[in-house]
Amino acid sequence: MPATTQITLNAPLDMHLHLRDGEMLHNIAKASAKTFSGAVIMPNLVPPVSSKEEVVAYKARIMEAVGDEKFIPYMTLFFKPGYNRSFLESVKDEISAIKLYPAGITTNSEGGVSGFDIEELRPALEAMSDLGIPLCIHGETNGFVMDREAEFVSIYEKLATAFPNLKIIMEHITTKESVAALDRFENLYATITVHHLMITLDDVAGGMLQPHLFCKPIAKRPEDREALLKVALTAHPKVMFGSDSAPHPRHAKESCGCAAGVFTAPIALQLLAELFVSNNAPLENLQAFVSDNARHIYGLTPLKKEVILERTPFNIPSEYNGVVPMHASETINYTIKEVRYG
Numbered sequence: 001m002p003a004t005t006q007i008t009l010n011a012p013l014d015m016h017l018h019l020r021d022g023e024m025l026h027n028i029a030k031a032s033a034k035t036f037s038g039a040v041i042m043p044n045l046v047p048p049v050s051s052k053e054e055v056v057a058y059k060a061r062i063m064e065a066v067g068d069e070k071f072i073p074y075m076t077l078f079f080k081p082g083y084n085r086s087f088l089e090s091v092k093d094e095i096s097a098i099k100l101y102p103a104g105i106t107t108n109s110e111g112g113v114s115g116f117d118i119e120e121l122r123p124a125l126e127a128m129s130d131l132g133i134p135l136c137i138h139g140e141t142n143g144f145v146m147d148r149e150a151e152f153v154s155i156y157e158k159l160a161t162a163f164p165n166l167k168i169i170m171e172h173i174t175t176k177e178s179v180a181a182l183d184r185f186e187n188l189y190a191t192i193t194v195h196h197l198m199i200t201l202d203d204v205a206g207g208m209l210q211p212h213l214f215c216k217p218i219a220k221r222p223e224d225r226e227a228l229l230k231v232a233l234t235a236h237p238k239v240m241f242g243s244d245s246a247p248h249p250r251h252a253k254e255s256c257g258c259a260a261g262v263f264t265a266p267i268a269l270q271l272l273a274e275l276f277v278s279n280n281a282p283l284e285n286l287q288a289f290v291s292d293n294a295r296h297i298y299g300l301t302p303l304k305k306e307v308i309l310e311r312t313p314f315n316i317p318s319e320y321n322g323v324v325p326m327h328a329s330e331t332i333n334y335t336i337k338e339v340r341y342g
């Protein structure tokens with residue numbers, strides 16, 4: 001049987017995931033837990049997850065929503081410049097990273113950082129560096145929407161230089177400038193979504209406006225997508241898959257004032273399989289992109305889970321429990337055949 005008829009992925013990891021809370025958490029958690037071995041869970045709840053009690057309680061709610069599925073939520077805290085060393089020491093074993101949001105730049109980020117004064121950030125970031133806690137960043141300025149990420153590269157550089165032992169993960173990168181920064185600084189890493197590997201701004205707004213493809217950072221130009229594809233398909237060791245699957249209820253997307261976020265959790269692996277096969281990329285690179293690179297970067301030993309995909313047409317549902325996925329009602333070429341544990 002040709003290799004592309006069946007693809008086996010070993011312990012896929014989603015290194016950037018929004019599971020939300022309450023009813024939404026219950027509606028969507030299994031979509032990730034069925035096929036991913038684990039995921040890095042974003043803390044941008046209302047209010048954000050920023051204490052040990054909150055992170056422990058949120059993890060318990062996730063485990064409850066996941067039910068019988070075998071899945072590890074790798075928890076994060078919402079970065080506050082006031083985090084001190086003793087707090088970080090006390091919470092270190094509960095989290096896999098801390099996520100920094102520039103204030104007001106994306107969904108539920110109002111309590112984030114305004115201004116990137118190194119001296120103000122130094123106590124928290126030095127302690128994180130010493131304790132080996134990675135810093136994940138939503139890297140956008142409040143400049144012109146197409147330039148926000150490229151403008152933020154100078155802040156990544158400032159942070160990477162000031163804290164050379166701190167692992168800094170540029171989340172959901174969308175530009176060739178961020179890709180180039182990866183190779184300039186040893187301590188910069190990146191996650192890439194599946195949608196930013198597939199679409200450009202044209203797909204979002206070039207024809208009729210597509211609210212279900214609207215997210216932050218906005219999809220960019222063809223040359224940006226090419227740069228992202230190159231590092232993903234070659235499994236550059238500093239890039240990891242992070243879906244940034246960010247569900248919003250249908251009414252919040254199909255409305256005047258569309259919420260930012262693309263929901264891809266239930267179809268991410270199928271889309272990635274198709275993308276790698278159609279670009280003739282070696283399947284070991286897909287394995288590295290969806291799991292092995294992340295294991296090395298974060299130092300994780302994931303739960304054993306084998307996901308077997310098959311080249312069979314799959315009709316993407318029009319919605320999952322009230323949430324519209326990317327490419328709803330379209331047909332793709334790969335489907336999940338089986339998930340094996342142990």
Ligand SMILES: NC(=O)N[C@@H](CC(=O)O)C(=O)O
Pocket residue numbers: 018044106107138214215216217244246247260261262
């Ligand atoms: N990506 C998005 O467009 N939205 C995310 C927030 C984020 O990851 O920036 C969300 O929480 O909805």
Ligand SMILES: [Zn+2]
Pocket residue numbers: 106138171172216217
């Ligand atoms: Zn973000």
Ligand SMILES: [Zn+2]
Pocket residue numbers: 016017018042244246
């Ligand atoms: Zn996100």
